[in-house]
Amino acid sequence: MKVLVPYTEELVNAIQETLGTKAIVIRSERTVESMLEHARDADIVVSGRVSGEYIREAPNLRMIQALGAGIDKIDRQAVLDRGDIIVCNNHMNASEVAEYAIMLLFAAAKNIILSDRELRKGDWVFGFGGPNPNVEIRNKTCLIMGLGNIGAEIAKRLKGFDLKLKAVTRSGKSLNMALVDSITSLEKMKSHVQEADFIILSLPLTHESKGIIDSEVISWMKPSAILVNISRGEIVDEAALYRALRDKQILAAGLDVWWNYPQWGKPDMKMPSLDYPFQELDNVVMSPHRAAYSLGTQQAHLDFIRENVLRYVSGEQPLNIIDMKQGY
Secondary structure, three states: OEEEEOOOHHHHHHHHHHHHHHOEEEEOOOOHHHHHHHHOOOOEEEOOOEOHHHHHHOOOOOEEEOOOOOOOOEOHHHHHHHOOOEEEOOOOOHHHHHHHHHHHHHHHHOOHHHHHHHHHOOOOOOOOOOOOOOOOOOOOEEEEEOOOHHHHHHHHHHHHHOOEEEEEEOOOOOOOHHHOOEEEEHHHOHHHHHHOOEEEEOOOOOOOOOOOEOHHHHHHOOOOOEEEEOOOHHHEOHHHHHHHHHOOOOOEEEEOOOOOOOEOOEOOOOOOOOOOOHHHOOOEEEOOOOOOOOHHHHHHHHHHHHHHHHHHHOOOOOOOEOOOOOOO
């Protein structure tokens, strides 16, 4: 078997070490041209980004192993058209992302960024008695939208803060529903949104969730509400969120995911929004998509990828197979 890894030599060597003589690991650049040139005949691709062109032009391809939980950069329709490819994701980042989501919530609620910025200038304006009192977390209601692996880890960690926890899922059900006080479906979420002091988005990007947080949903939110997004930028209507923050329709937001990103290897785009100056707003905490980035998580990702590819190569059923019709 051949395994294509369009990443670093270190990752290629680590996977090759695990597979031994069971498969050959090939390295390429991340472009479709390089992937086809080096391993058009690959049986497995280890990558979070696989284009439809590569999927259609690689007749031996049978497995795609994503690096993380998200599979929205793998061409869903091409996989469905083929019908003979399995896609697996990786949930080893769930705990780290959950910690980061809570950090964004606290940073927004407690004015950490503003206080730090001004105090570095020697200005104590945000000291006791200053503007923007801190928002209490205790005795509030937090709505977690998406109660999969990451949402469940968020709920576990928030339980110690005397919060009422609610959840929204596509179906209104979840294997993790015991972690929250109530749960409802996307179709019936209005009352849950209206009651929430904090909303944390941890749902996958699918055709159902894309743009679901639009101007109407934002209008249901309390003026004192804080929105945290650690899922995908496209789940939120960019223009609607910008206007809501600018006009103080909601209190604040903590964002680790965006609508625009620099091209790989070309970090020349200075701002995460091409159309709306989020960076000029004091009521948004901005983070460059690093919620899953920690030393322990990086190693856990690598260990899972190596072992899951080995399972497939050895004729065993790999873990975390995605239902590509649903997108998760």
